[in-house]
Structures are given as structure tokens and as C-alpha cells.
Amino acid sequence: MNALTWLEPLRSSVPELDTPAWTSLERFDAALGELSSAAPAHHDAAAWSAWLLQLRHELAARRHRAPTGPAGPVWQTLAQFLAGARDLDLRDCTGAGHGAMVLTHAPTAIARAWDERLRAGELIGIAATERHGGSRIREITTRARPGRGGTWRLTGEKCWVSRLTEAAAFVVFVRDPDARISAVLVDADDPRAERDVIEPFGLGGWSWGALRLHDLPVDPATALLGAPGNGLEIFHQHFARFRPLVTATALGTAAGVHALVADALAARRSTGILPRVRDNALIALGRTHAEITAALLATVTTTRLAMIGHPAADLLARLGKAAGVDTAVQAVNNLAPLIGAAGFQRSHPVAKARADLTGLLYADGIHDSLYRSGGVSLLAGPANSRLATLTAAA
Ligand SMILES: Cc1cc2nc3c(=O)[nH]c(=O)nc-3n(C[C@H](O)[C@H](O)[C@H](O)COP(=O)(O)OP(=O)(O)OC[C@H]3O[C@@H](n4cnc5c(N)ncnc54)[C@H](O)[C@@H]3O)c2cc1C
Structure with missing residues (x-):
């Protein structure tokens, strides 16, 4: 089952995506498939990173981008699900990414120039x-003097x-000369910016x-985003939109593992290696499919709320990222053993x-x-409204 097949039954839940938008999602997936066939091995970190950046440029050059209007963020969320199904490292292959903060909050001329560069x-x-x-x-504590x-x-x-x-x-989030938190844009190649690479797990x-x-x-x-002291507001507004994209990518990765495991079991059964697929495997396939689908639908809802600036968007994005990524992690942990030690090889996509x-x-x-922080928000909301009701009644 490829990731598009996974999305097809959910089509009625995304009425924003008309036929051309759906077709462009299919074309995006086909382009990912074609371009991924030329990907280098991911253990060559330099070649893999260069290819990922090249993929972003190539998709941009072929104009694989979200449609304008309300369909755009929903399209991008589903596109990231499709990207994640191929590899979680494809987490930045659509849209402006963290550059969205610049497009929204930089002075007009700077935002316009970056719009072109990001596109x-x-x-x-x-x-x-x-460090703290x-x-x-x-x-x-990073200071702007x-x-x-x-x-x-x-x-x-x-x-x-x-x-x-x-x-x-x-x-970069800094403490500005008045000790407020502000967001500033810094050129990566500035000689006074030192970058020290660490190897991740x-x-x-x-x-x-x-x-x-x-x-x-x-x-x-030119470098300040928004007004001085707007840093935290910019951070929270941005992550309300960005976290659903991260979540959708993670859920896509779990769906990709689901497909690998289902295909491996089906192949073993059809070749007779397995006389029948045991119930524990069938149950894991069924349960994880339902969990990933439910989390994806919740993610699309959060995307919609963030797009219209709904007051609950930030809360749902925080909780949805944690719960959605946890769902993906648990699904993969449950599915991985079903294909055995082969999936434990470093080069195997399930291990990755x-x-x-x-x-x-x-x-x-x-x-x-x-x-x-979600719990804090949830506790604050009802208590405040209860207090308001009591005060009104008194
Ligand atoms: C792969 C990867 C990519 C990343 N990319 C970026 C990036 O691009 N940009 C960026 O800025 N950051 C990035 N990060 C950092 C990431 O945002 C942080 O790891 C995350 O915010 C948590 O911060 P921390 O790791 O410093 O942990 P901490 O904030 O130190 O938290 C560690 C633990 O301490 C707990 N804790 C906090 N306060 C208390 C307390 N008072 N009492 C008891 N426990 C407490 C926390 O809840 C948590 O369990 C990345 C991290 C990873 C792993």
C-alpha cells in the first residue's frame, strides 16, 4: 500500500482539495518517486544532505507547490505525509519551512526577496x-547590544x-537591547557566525x-522580524503552523514502515515461507493503521485552525505534535519486529x-x-471560564 492509497479514503475529509489540487498531490508523489530513485546512500552524510537540498530545489523548479488559498496548508500537510512515507529526512521538501517567519514578519522588501529565494x-x-x-x-541569554x-x-x-x-x-531569538525577546534574521555566511557540526543519532x-x-x-x-519584543509571539504563531507539518511527516514515515511490513508479510505468505500470517501481526497492522489515520485527521484539523488563526490552534499543535509523533514512534516500534532482524540492519529503511x-x-x-504546557493551558481555560460564570452569577 503506498501512501497515496492511504490518503485516498480520506478525500472526503479534505473538501478544500478540488480535483486539480488532488492531481497536483499525485504529481508531487510521482516526482518524489522519480527523484528518489537517484538518491545516494544516506550513510554518506555529505552526499545525502546535498541531495536533499537539491531535491528541494528540483521540486521548486518543477513548481510542485501548494495551491493558493485555503487549500494550500491542507495540501502541504498531506504532501508532507507523502514525503515522510519515503523518508523522514524529507521533512523540508515543501513550502517555506522556518522561512515562513520571514515571509510573515520581515519588512516588505526583505520578505519579498526571501519569497523568491525560498520558492x-x-x-x-x-x-x-x-545550553540551559x-x-x-x-x-x-543571546544578547543584542x-x-x-x-x-x-x-x-x-x-x-x-x-x-x-x-x-x-x-x-535567531535574542534578548534585544531592552532585554525583550526579539527575532532577527542572520546571514549564515556572516564571518562572525561560527557553525560547529555534531553527529546526531x-x-x-x-x-x-x-x-x-x-x-x-x-x-x-532590515533584520528584525516584527516589532522589538515580538519574539515569543512570532515563535508561537509559527509553531502553530509548523508543528502539524512535522507531525504529518512523522505519521507518513510510520505509514511507510506499515507498507514495508505489510508487503514483506504478504510476500512471505505468497511464497510459502509463512504458511499463514499470525494474529499478532494482523492485529498490529490493523491497529496501527487506525491510529495513524486518526492522528493524521487530527493533524489536518490543526492545520486548518492555524490557517485561520483560531485561538485553540497553538494548543492543538503542541499536543498534536507530541501525540502524533508518539503515535508514529509506537506504531513503528510495534511493526518493526514483524519483519525480523533484517529490519535491524543499519541500512534498512525501518531501522532508519x-x-x-x-x-x-x-x-x-x-x-x-x-x-x-498543554495541561497548563487546559487547566487555565476552564477555571477562568468557571470563575467568569461564578462572578457573573454573584
Ligand atoms: C534532531 C534535533 C533537531 C533540532 N533542531 C533544532 C533547531 O533547528 N533549532 C533549535 O533552536 N533547536 C533545535 N533542537 C533542539 C530542540 O528544540 C530541543 O532539544 C528541545 O527544545 C528541548 O530542549 P533541550 O534538549 O535543551 O532539553 P531541556 O529543555 O533541557 O529539557 C530536558 C528535560 O528537562 C525537563 N525540564 C525542563 N525544565 C525542568 C525543570 N524545571 N525541572 C525538571 N525538569 C525540567 C524537560 O521537560 C525535559 O524533559 C533540535 C533537537 C534535535 C534533537
Whole structure:
């Protein structure tokens, strides 16, 4: 079962996608299939990363992009599911990625220039996490001090930054001269930006590591996103839209493993290696299919809410990322043993999927923190409305 077959029965749940939009999704999947046939082995990290960036450029050149209007984000969510089914490292093969923050919040001329660059396939990274802990963004210490002629000079270290050598620029979260959290765009090639690559356990498609800023000058008139002090707002608004894409990609990866396992079992049965497929395998196939489908539908709903700026979008994106990626991880953990030790070879796509999914338990929000902050929001909501009701009644 390929990933498109998986999506077909869900078509009535995405009425935004008319026939041309659906056809373009099918063409996108076909292009992924064609281009993936020329992919290098992923254990050659440099060749694999170069190919992934090239794939992004090639898809852009062939104009595989989301339709305009309300269909766009839904299309992209499903496209990322299709991409993830091939490989979780294809997590940035559609859209603006973290560059969306620049398109939405940079001064008009800068946003326009980046729109062209991103549409051509360039990549923008995000640098938020610091040594004290990425789950505590409010405590960042990277500083922007006032320089000459109204410039800011940035100093500090960001760690665990993905797309480290592939990104052309980074959105960096800093403490501005008034000690508020602001988001600034930094050119990746600035000589005062030092990049230090670290080898990850999985999700190694994009390089990963530390970004150090050594008194790096930026002009806030062009580099500042939004107003000074808008950093946290930009961060949360962005992740309400970005996390569903991450979740859909992870669920696609689980669907890809599901297909590999189902095909392997079917082949063993038809060749007589297995006289019959045992119930435990059948149950795992059935249950994981239902769980992945349910999580994907919830993800599409969150995408829709984020698109219209619904007040619950941020909460659902946080909880949905944690629960959706957990669903993908558990599904793959349940399915992987069904094809035996063959799937434990480092070069096997199932082994790669397991290692890659582990990375998503941290990237774009560590799960206990996401669930916890979700719990805080859920507790705050009803209590406030209860209080309002009681106050009104008094
Ligand atoms: C593959 C990968 C890609 C990444 N890409 C990027 C990127 O591009 N850009 C970027 O900025 N970051 C990136 N990250 C970092 C990621 O966002 C962070 O790992 C995540 O935010 C968690 O931060 P941390 O790892 O520093 O853990 P911490 O924030 O230190 O959390 C570790 C644990 O401590 C817990 N904890 C926090 N506070 C307390 C407390 N008071 N008491 C007890 N426990 C506490 C947390 O809940 C968690 O369980 C990436 C990470 C990975 C693995």
C-alpha cells in the first residue's frame, strides 16, 4: 500500500482539495518517486544532505507547490505525509519551512526577496535553543547590544540547531537591547557566525550542531522580524503552523514502515515461507493503521485552525505534535519486529525510520514539555471560564 492509497479514503475529509489540487498531490508523489530513485546512500552524510537540498530545489523548479488559498496548508500537510512515507529526512521538501517567519514578519522588501529565494528552494533555519534548555525559551541569554549607527551586535551560542550548513540564513531569538525577546534574521555566511557540526543519532539528513555569534552586526531596520519584543509571539504563531507539518511527516514515515511490513508479510505468505500470517501481526497492522489515520485527521484539523488563526490552534499543535509523533514512534516500534532482524540492519529503511523518529521526540518541542504546557493551558481555560460564570452569577 503506498501512501497515496492511504490518503485516498480520506478525500472526503479534505473538501478544500478540488480535483486539480488532488492531481497536483499525485504529481508531487510521482516526482518524489522519480527523484528518489537517484538518491545516494544516506550513510554518506555529505552526499545525502546535498541531495536533499537539491531535491528541494528540483521540486521548486518543477513548481510542485501548494495551491493558493485555503487549500494550500491542507495540501502541504498531506504532501508532507507523502514525503515522510519515503523518508523522514524529507521533512523540508515543501513550502517555506522556518522561512515562513520571514515571509510573515520581515519588512516588505526583505520578505519579498526571501519569497523568491525560498520558492527557488533555499532554506532558512531556526536558532532558539541554548545550553540551559530549549524548553525554557523565555530564559535565553543571546544578547543584542546597541552598536554604531543604530546597529545591533549579537553575541551568544545556540545549540542543537538543524539545517546548520544547508540554511542560507537563520531566524535567531535574542534578548534585544531592552532585554525583550526579539527575532532577527542572520546571514549564515556572516564571518562572525561560527557553525560547529555534531553527529546526531538519527534525523541526520540536515546537519546539526551549534551556532555561535561573535559580536555579529545586524541592522534592525532590515533584520528584525516584527516589532522589538515580538519574539515569543512570532515563535508561537509559527509553531502553530509548523508543528502539524512535522507531525504529518512523522505519521507518513510510520505509514511507510506499515507498507514495508505489510508487503514483506504478504510476500512471505505468497511464497510459502509463512504458511499463514499470525494474529499478532494482523492485529498490529490493523491497529496501527487506525491510529495513524486518526492522528493524521487530527493533524489536518490543526492545520486548518492555524490557517485561520483560531485561538485553540497553538494548543492543538503542541499536543498534536507530541501525540502524533508518539503515535508514529509506537506504531513503528510495534511493526518493526514483524519483519525480523533484517529490519535491524543499519541500512534498512525501518531501522532508519526508528532512529529518525527518535529525533522528533526532541526537535520542534520536547514531548513532556509540550504535554505539560498543554495541561497548563487546559487547566487555565476552564477555571477562568468557571470563575467568569461564578462572578457573573454573584
Ligand atoms: C534532531 C534535533 C533537531 C533540532 N533542531 C533544532 C533547531 O533547528 N533549532 C533549535 O533552536 N533547536 C533545535 N533542537 C533542539 C530542540 O528544540 C530541543 O532539544 C528541545 O527544545 C528541548 O530542549 P533541550 O534538549 O535543551 O532539553 P531541556 O529543555 O533541557 O529539557 C530536558 C528535560 O528537562 C525537563 N525540564 C525542563 N525544565 C525542568 C525543570 N524545571 N525541572 C525538571 N525538569 C525540567 C524537560 O521537560 C525535559 O524533559 C533540535 C533537537 C534535535 C534533537
